[in-house]
Amino acid sequence: MTKVAPTRPTGSGPGRLLVAVYGILALAATARGIYQVATKLSDAPVAYLLSLFSGVVYILATIALATDRRRLAWVTVLVELVGVLVVGTLSVVDVGEFPDETVWSGFGAGYGYIPLVLPFLGLLWLWRTGRRAPDDVAAADSTDDDGAATVG
């Protein structure tokens, strides 16, 4: 393992909150997907399987961000972004194919549009933690405990 430049961990600082929100959405989407698939799969198989799929994507994104697996985080957050945009558009344009039954329907309107905002925040966070300007590294070396309040 040779790291060219040190990257900030994705699960600390503001990342703590990001992971927490991802985790809550993972729970919500997965629970919803399992419920739909288990009780009424034949009603709308595509929508319900998509619902379960979105839950799995959120679970993977949560784990990736929490454990600093940057590549998996990039992939899952991008899949999530494509998912919410495609399913959101389809649900608005063609009501027949995609009933309002997934987290991504209506661009996440049923969840306060958090599913729409979250991937952008995730990408921004991955980009910000992934790059570090040379002077930034030097500054971080001198003041290592910047802003970290230690409260027991």
Add this chain to the structure above:
Amino acid sequence: MVVRDARALVNGPAIGPVGWGLVILPVALLVGALCVALAAWAAWFVAADRAVVLRQLWGGAVVEAVLVVQGVIAAAVLATKDHDVDAALFWGYVVVQLIVLPIAAAWAFAERTRWSSVVLLVAALTTGFLEYRLWQIWGVS
């Protein structure tokens, strides 16, 4: 449904949304109040730039204890009274609501910055919102 009719014969007429609500209303209000209190406590810590402290985790444990009591009451009512509650949906929410706060609290406690308190704040609000959703599911007859 056949099963439901048979149960109605054994247990008497189905309780409507009002009767159901009277059973669960005090618990739901208590959970809501506790969640708001915990959220306010966390928000105060966010403003004060402090991380979550152990005492707040005990606060979360009190919420969890009430949630367990709520689950037992709900199970007893669902088992003994005829009802129109979607059991799978209901228990799904119960389980999710039970696990949000402990996981989030552990995740928050490992962080020693103000973001720790933001996580607890979000978790407390989520638990309160899930209580509201449970209340809606209860109310639907």
